Amino acid sequence: MSTNIKYFGLLAEITSCREESLGNSPSTVNELLELLFEKYPGLKEKDFRVAIDQQLVTEDARITGGEIALLPPFSGG
Amino acid sequence: MSTNIKYFGLLAEITSCREESLGNSPSTVNELLELLFEKYPGLKEKDFRVAIDQQLVTEDARITGGEIALLPPFSGG
């Protein structure tokens, strides 16, 4: 199973893409972040939250498929 | 000296006029109201305030000329 991730705002600039599919399947958000920090060191110092299927989750949340999104601070309005 | 009085809203309906000049010159608001209650008994049961030269005054205020207005409760907006 591959993991689909969406990047928004500033984070999409760091990753140079808005969406990608990771070959390996981390089982928790923590594991996912470790992978991503290795791939994109610039992410590490940024403030962001993670959503799975449009719900904000904490770092210990399990990943069992669904749409993952990395969201920088909201700045609507 | 005559005294000019303006009536607004509901009060102008009771007096059947929007403005009039009283021949005699009451020296306080209290005296004025006594005169008006005699002339327009219907005024007595109404809630209103008195302004002299566009400033709200109390019943013991002295009248030394200027524009007197009888104002029912405000209902703008």
Next chain:
Amino acid sequence: MKDKKPKNVFVEGAISPEFIATSIAKHQSKTSIGAHDIFLGQVRADMVDNKTIKAIEYTAYEEMANNKFHEIREATFGKYELSCMHIYHSLGTVNAGEICLFVFVSSPRRKVVFEALEYVVEEIKANVPVFGREIFEDESHQWKVNT
């Protein structure tokens, strides 16, 4: 942006949506503004004893009212950091569904517009000598009371 002397707040009849749009558009050149807050009072077709209000006919003690509006403006600019403020109130007949009061405040930031707008509207309701005559469909009437 303070005015030194009272200006005329009253407009004849209802305040149109186009008038409001024009007022909003005029602020697009003021690029230090970040937040606008607009209050609109609309005439309700209330039912009283089985009769429906079809319009309100507004009269005012105009000189005193314009002075009061001016005092409210000055007090509001004193209390809140606003970029600008506009107040318009109808005189004459305003039909149910039409707008009789338009209050418009603007500021660089949003917090202050919420506070300022409510302050201005409450001050107007309490302190400005405007009188509404509520006309029913059968042409009978009663005098509006603010709550």
Next chain:
Amino acid sequence: MKDKKPKNVFVEGAISPEFIATSIAKHQSKTSIGAHDIFLGQVRADMVDNKTIKAIEYTAYEEMANNKFHEIREATFGKYELSCMHIYHSLGTVNAGEICLFVFVSSPRRKVVFEALEYVVEEIKANVPVFGREIFEDESHQWKVNT
């Protein structure tokens, strides 16, 4: 007046004064309404390190954002007695001086519109995944941070 499913809150580009006027006009047939309160967010030409912001380019996690807008609507109708509520937010480029957020609440009486409008705007700012890229005159940029 509740909607059962999320609708699309986003509009492409700036929100025009004419769009707002049309929205106001549509409410003139709703004669139980006595008070409208409208918030407009306008893009500020802020100066940062001697460079001036000329526009904000908005992107959003649209599906999640529309769901959040829907949740905010439901929560607001649950808390406040409103006749109706409308929210529009820009996507794409909005120039300084133009409007990027339009929130419109209406009720029979005024007290509730003031409270409800501030609640809705604060909820949007805090909880909806929209991202503003502030573009300077020299085409450099920075990411907007809400305060």
